[in-house]
Structure formats: structure tokens, C-alpha cells
Amino acid sequence: MVKIEGKYKEVMDRTEWVAIATCGENGPHVVATWGDYVRALDTKDNEVIVVPAGHYNITEENLKKNNRVELLIASRQIEGTYGPGQGCCISGIGELQTSGKFARMAKEKFPWARGALVVTVKEINNQL
Ligand SMILES: Cc1cc2nc3c(=O)[nH]c(=O)nc-3n(C[C@H](O)[C@H](O)[C@H](O)COP(=O)(O)O)c2cc1C
Numbered sequence: 001m002v003k004i005e006g007k008y009k010e011v012m013d014r015t016e017w018v019a020i021a022t023c024g025e026n027g028p029h030v031v032a033t034w035g036d037y038v039r040a041l042d043t044k045d046n047e048v049i050v051v052p053a054g055h056y057n058i059t060e061e062n063l064k065k066n067n068r069v070e071l072l073i074a075s076r077q078i079e080g081t082y083g084p085g086q087g088c089c090i091s092g093i094g095e096l097q098t099s100g101k102f103a104r105m106a107k108e109k110f111p112w113a114r115g116a117l118v119v120t121v122k123e124i125n126n127q128l
Helices: 007-014 035-040 057-065 101-109
Strands: 017-024 027-034 048-053 068-079 084-097 115-126
Touching: 007 035, 007 068, 007 084, 007 115, 017 035, 017 057, 027 035, 027 057, 035 048, 048 084, 048 101, 057 084, 101 115
Parallel strands: none
Antiparallel strands: 017 027, 017 068, 048 115, 068 084, 084 115
């Protein structure tokens, strides 16, 4: 298991939004969430990312057929290799959960959520 810590955590703490890509039958599918939302659902173990799911219907269907997911986060406020700005690509396994502790957490903080998109982190790489 890979943890979101050190420089990766700094980027996660500052990213304004998060891109979330899954594989569909007709190609890639990209959605998003706000960085604030992910930080509000911080599990503290830094291995699981929990996102409040209001919609994510196509994402859910894609994950049932292929559970691989990639997230992209970035902030200009974090120093990268070449100057200000760092971004990280997070690869993991995703599931849309409508019950269980993560779904409860999401519904408590975000009454509009029908559940949680739960990503178990497998790999992280800096992009800059
Ligand atoms: C910056 C940003 C943040 C978003 N945050 C959420 C979110 O937290 N939860 C959510 O369900 N959809 C969010 N959306 C909408 C999704 O990107 C997506 O369009 C919608 O959930 C439909 O998903 P689907 O195409 O997988 O059915 C956000 C979109 C943007 C651009």
C-alpha cells in the first residue's frame, strides 16, 4: 500500500480540485471533485481517498467493469522540480459505495451525497 505523505500530502492539502478518470467502453471518462471535499473526508490513514458522490453514475458503471482509477491533483503553491507548482498522479482501485462507514461519513458531511467514491491508493508519481 502506498501512502499520501510528505510532498504528496502537501499537494493534496493545497489542491483546489481533483480530476478523476475511469475507463469506459467508449474510452476515458473524466469527472472531478473539490480538494476541500476530499480534505473534509480525510480518513487519516492516507491510503484511502473518500469523495462525496452526488452523481458519478457513469463513473460508478465504469468502475463495476474496470475498477482502475487515476486522480490528478496539483498546486502552484508547492515547489516542484522546475519551480513553483507540483502535481501528482494517483493510481488506485475505486468503488462507489452507498452503504458502509465511508458512505455514512460522506452523507453526514454532505447531505446531498448518495454515497462515497472510495479510492484505495496503489501508486503516486509527481508530474513536475
Ligand atoms: C470542480 C468540480 C467538482 C465536482 N465535485 C463533485 C463531487 O464532489 N461529487 C459529485 O458527485 N460530482 C462532482 N462534480 C461533478 C462531476 O464531475 C460529474 O460531472 C458528475 O458527478 C457526473 O458524473 P458521471 O459522468 O460519472 O455520471 C464536480 C465537478 C467539478 C467540475
